[in-house]
Amino acid sequence: MRHVDILISGGGMVGLPLGLALAQGGFKTLVVDAAPPATVLEPAFDGRVSALAYASVRMLRALGVWDGLAPHAQPIREILVTDGQTGKPASPFSLHFDAQEVGADSLGHIAENRHIRAALYGVLDACANLELKAPAAVASVTTQAGGALVRLADGEEISAALVIAADGRESALRSQMGMQIVGWSYPQTGIVATVEHEKPHNGVAYEHFLPSGPFAILPMTGNRSSLVWTEAKAKAPGLLALDEQGFNAELARRFGSHLGATKAAGPRWSYPLSFHLARDFVRPRFALAGDCAHGIHPIAGQGLNLGLKDAAALAEVLLDAARLGRDIGALDTLKRYERWRRFDSFALAASTDALNRLFSNDIAPLRHIRDLGLGIVDAIGPARRFFMRHAGGDVGKLPRLMKGEAA
Ligand SMILES: Cc1cc2nc3c(=O)[nH]c(=O)nc-3n(C[C@H](O)[C@H](O)[C@H](O)COP(=O)(O)OP(=O)(O)OC[C@H]3O[C@@H](n4cnc5c(N)ncnc54)[C@H](O)[C@@H]3O)c2cc1C
Secondary structure, three states, X not given: OEEEEEEEEOOOOOHHHHHHHHHHOOOOEEEEOOOOHHHHOOOOOOOOEEEEEHHHHHHHHHOOOHHHHHHHOEEOOEEEEEEOOOOOOOOOOEXXXXXXXXXXXXXXXXXXXXXXXXXHHHHHOOOXXXXXXXXXXXXXXXXXXXXXXXXXXXXXXEEEEEEEEOOOOOOHHHHHOOOOEEEEEEEEEEEEEEEEEOOOOOOEEEEEEEOOEEEEEEEEOOOEEEEEEEEEOOOHHHHHHOOHHXXXXXXXXXXXXXOOOEEEEEEEEEEEXXXXXXXXXXXXXXXXXXXXXXXXXXXXXXXXXXXXXXHHHHHHHHHHHHHOXXXXXXXXXXXXXXXXXXXXXXXXXXXXXXXXXXXXXXXXXXXHHHHHHHHHHHHOHHHHHHHHHHHOOOOOOOOHHHHOOOO
């Protein structure tokens, strides 16, 4: 039976950077992923983009991933937040964030998920301590005092000092370890599509709050933007089934005309939206990271950023423990990670949930309160800058990787 220091179940956009950070720090690391690498890089696999906060960009740069991603990433120069009703002009109160105001070149970057995955795969071969086994699935994990035993679906058995589950929202391992979550579904669906437009977006991202939910227009490279269109669950199938002309007409009612003529290009995707938070993030010899530990509403584009922060914090805790000669799978080591990340995850998950509840309705008194709130924050410089730092992920105790240093 072979032995590794750390086995990660799930080589998604959180599991792979975590594997890289651990392997670059000297741990013999095995990442096991159920999906074939060639499939996850196909445009049809995942139509989403991710808004990468600048702290996440610093982390990808420190891991050596950024050079491969930068040509495909669009800097976000400004963010405009407005409130309104479908087919009507936006409320006169709005919130405007400008990177220049905080002396930055950008507030983050937008990159297609397939390009993020390709950039991660691009550096794996150069990392001697890291192996990706895919397609292969983790079938079960048994933890004992001295280590963990992992059985893969193909029958292989591997021993490890620590197993990390980064296998997404529906994590089978999390359930198998008896780790409970609190959570609920939103009565909303996230419709995702790429839109081509006549005029350049100049790096401006738009978050337009409509009664069914936020309608985000995220600038991509070229004259393209990605839509994250949150719609009432009952209405989404009808919109997704519209012919091209009908879909473009619905799009135009919400998108407005500021970028000239618009049309959806390529397929439309839809994602059920839900919230969950694991009650515990760790057990002896076992830890959760990324969407496996927490799933949040995409309203603020922070789910992946939160998962990358888990990865950076966990790598730092484990490397510090190893430097001090401590057992990396011991509960007291892993509890340091849990204390660091669980409250931060809860705070962000709760605020995105509250934001969605406050904005996704057409209740007049609430509309007045939130419009006033947007206007007030916009008028107060320090408040504006506080929210910009939040959007950039530059708040709280930052792991070394997110400061751009080695883990
Ligand atoms: C519409 C939408 C828009 C979003 N926009 C943004 C955004 O702009 N910015 C942002 O920060 N976040 C965004 N997010 C959130 C972000 O996409 C997720 O937080 C992120 O993808 C989570 O990554 P992960 O690696 O934890 O999980 P996943 O991406 O779910 O990866 C899990 C991996 O585990 C593997 N796996 C599963 N089971 C097993 C097993 N038994 N054995 C081995 N492997 C297994 C899977 O193959 C997969 O590769 C958005 C989400 C949605 C729905």
